Amino acid sequence: MPPEQTFTPPSEIDARIQGLQASLQQEGVDGALIVQNTDLFYFSGTIQQAHLYVPAEGPPLLMVRKSLERAQDESPLVNILPLPSPKKLPDIIDEHGLKPPAVLGMELDVLPANNYFAYRKIFPQSDIRDISVQIRTLRAVKSPYELDLIRQAAAFSDQIAGLMPNLLQPGMTEIELAGLVEAQARRLGHQGIARMRLFGAEMFYGHLMAGPSAAVPSFLASPTGGASVSPAVAQGAGFRKIQRNEPILLDYVFAWQGYISDHARIFSIGRLPRMLVEAHAHMLDVQEHVKKMATPGTTTGDLYEAAVEMAQEKGLAANFMGAGDDRIRFIGHGVGLEVDEFPFLAKGQKTKLQEGMTIALEPKMIFPGKGVVGIENTHVVTPAGLRQLTRAEEQIVTV
The missing domain is CATH 3.90.230.10 (Creatinase/methionine aminopeptidase superfamily)
Structure with a gap:
């Protein structure tokens, strides 16, 4: 019988992030912002209330509203940070030496319309594009x-x-x-x-x-x-x-x-x-x-x-x-x-x-x-x- 809880191995998360980054580069997308629970779990190993930013190149950032401590226990990612408000997303991305995404990929197949409009205000300089097909193809x-x-x-x-x-x-x-x-x-x-x-x-x-x-x-x-x-x-x-x-x-x-x-x-x-x-x-x-x-x-x-x-x-x-x-x-x-x-x-x-x-x-x-x-x-x-x-x-x- 397997253990009561299985945590996703770091090698799995690394391979998934690399696969996503290869797809982003191919599609000309500067970074992906992952917010849906299933995709969060797939790419980070946790479904805590969080935003996962995956740049086309470089290490990802997992920014967590609740529960930060549990996300740090469950996810093997290195950069797991507190997120006081989604409005702070661009600032945190900038503080970690990442360029603001001119083209930002999101899961528009599942993202509610009101959330989409909110992210457009948070990232006013970004062209938000749907990358749900790329994510689902990778997961298949x-x-x-x-x-x-x-x-x-x-x-x-x-x-x-x-x-x-x-x-x-x-x-x-x-x-x-x-x-x-x-x-x-x-x-x-x-x-x-x-x-x-x-x-x-x-x-x-x-x-x-x-x-x-x-x-x-x-x-x-x-x-x-x-x-x-x-x-x-x-x-x-x-x-x-x-x-x-x-x-x-x-x-x-x-x-x-x-x-x-x-x-x-x-x-x-x-x-x-x-x-x-x-x-x-x-x-x-x-x-x-x-x-x-x-x-x-x-x-x-x-x-x-x-x-x-x-x-x-x-x-x-x-x-x-x-x-x-x-x-x-x-x-x-x-x-x-x-x-x-x-x-x-x-x-x-x-x-x-x-x-x-x-x-x-x-x-x-x-x-x-x-x-x-x-x-x-x-x-x-x-x-x-x-x-x-x-x-x-x-x-x-x-x-």
Whole structure:
């Protein structure tokens, strides 16, 4: 068992900073100001309330409002300084011998508009540009250190799937089962928070639903939604009692030491109708085909089209990755510190796979009034294709 808390090694932070600086130099950006929690953690090892300034050349500055002492304990960066006010950012940068940035890169995909206008006043001479794509592209390829943490998260995902048959009882509600599963996940060290980058996207562990309620669509960029406990949540488990002979979807994220494993498995109390069993088997075939195709250099949009073609050949296109107008146009997404990382295996995407990318591949069938079947696993891109990290039983588990 790893230690209770894992601090990011200095060599990791150094390599990430160097990668960012190379990108800044290539894009003609003088410096980057990092403020979003996930990116702060990636580049500094802490999410304390801080601003990380990374010049195109030279050592970075981590300027902290709260808590300075904790940031100094958690981050291996050398220059960790108090920040009395964001208005002092230019002064601190100047005091450390760094030129004022003529071009300043920021995470404009997640920065609130009011904050953006405030930074324009703080840096009136700077042209503020978006560097979110460069940051997300850099984060998409995982180091051996990151891959080890994702493997650990995947092993915990498998443990949670293995506990399901012992927790599942006829007549219990979806939310009751979800509570039992989530308690076991927390016992194992699940961090509770599953971070998402997309504006308005949020998730609590994932989706655990059964039968028709699992096929209820929702706002989330996901093939599944769920009836949920309230319109205020509009996704996930609800108060419906789990019935016999219907598919039970366990689609949960395990977040360990910041890093995420995403997987889905199907359970049932009693046998499922033949139609659902066959649809599930077809999704396993789609998974295996895409895994073999997904070698470095493959275009992610081509993987999506190959999966859609397989669904069409089996007459399943109308329910593949959703039904009707609620169908989504992707079959997988990157995972790491966030659930929705680069790359996306989506319609029209031109991204080329690189060795070391981590991808949650999730071919699923959504049948309104009946339920959801399919599979999801976390993988790493290798020269031979996708190597699967989550390994729990993939066939429908009948209790």
